[in-house]
Each structure stands twice: as C-alpha cells, then as structure tokens.
Amino acid sequence: MLQLHELEEIRNEAYESLRIYKEKTKSFHDKHILRKSFVEGQKVLMYHSCLKLFLGKLKSRLLGPFIVTKVFPHGVVEVVSPSAGKSFTVNGQRLKQYYESMEEEQADVIHLIDPVYVDE
Structure with missing residues (x-):
C-alpha cells in the first residue's frame, strides 16, 4: 500500500x-x-502554405494582393480578392503588407550625359 x-x-x-x-x-x-496590425482598406499579400510540399525555386509563396475588409480581435483578418470578389478570414500571421510599385509618373527621371574626355 x-x-x-x-x-x-x-x-x-x-x-x-x-x-x-x-x-x-x-x-x-x-x-x-510578432504582432501585426492591419487597417481596413489596406492591401496585403497572403502566404500560400500549400507550396511547401511542391516548392519550386522561382515560385512565389505569396498570393495577392488582397484588400482588408475587417479586422477582428486576436489577429483574425477578413480579406477580399479584388479579381474574384470572394471574401474569407485568415490568420494575421499569414499576411504581409503589400507595397505598390512606383509608376513612371511618380518616379524622378535623371538623364545621364556621357563624360567628355579631355586630352592633356
């Protein structure tokens, strides 16, 4: 016992x-x-976890851009696809902020002139 x-x-x-x-x-x-904060109307990219199994060297693991429609507590985010119009909820850890590229109108153009060589 x-x-x-x-x-x-x-x-x-x-x-x-x-x-x-x-x-x-x-x-x-x-x-x-890492705590990520998103706001409504922000563009984001989503990590595609299925590509881990069939990983190609040049395949992008990010899908998107998607637009944030609603932010829930505890990191859940509702996004909508602009092309398909489907909305779904995802974990905020799978999202990354999308930075749009600069258009030619916004970029500064600098013209370079060939230097003139002076014989001494």
Whole structure:
C-alpha cells in the first residue's frame, strides 16, 4: 500500500513539472510572436502554405494582393480578392503588407550625359 502512495506522489510530481514546463514554453513562444496590425482598406499579400510540399525555386509563396475588409480581435483578418470578389478570414500571421510599385509618373527621371574626355 505504501508503494502505491509513493507511485501516486511521483505521478503527481511529474504532472506538476510538465505543467510548469508547458507554461514556460508557452510564455517563451508568445514573447517571440510578432504582432501585426492591419487597417481596413489596406492591401496585403497572403502566404500560400500549400507550396511547401511542391516548392519550386522561382515560385512565389505569396498570393495577392488582397484588400482588408475587417479586422477582428486576436489577429483574425477578413480579406477580399479584388479579381474574384470572394471574401474569407485568415490568420494575421499569414499576411504581409503589400507595397505598390512606383509608376513612371511618380518616379524622378535623371538623364545621364556621357563624360567628355579631355586630352592633356
């Protein structure tokens, strides 16, 4: 009977140490998560996780751009595809801000002149 009580104590200690380990691991993981904030109307790119299996060297892992329609608490974002018009919710960790390229009208054009060599 005494051995059964000792076994029960060892089991309880193991459960307690496992609980403490899980709490420490979770706090470490949560500390290293990057919080991303999005606003409605912002353009974003979405990470396509299916390409991990069939990864091509030059394939882009990002899809989009999508437009953010609603931001929910805890990092959930509702996006809509402008081409298809479909809206769906995704985890904010799968999204990345989309930076549009500069058009020629906005870019400054600098004309370079060939240097003239002077013989000395």
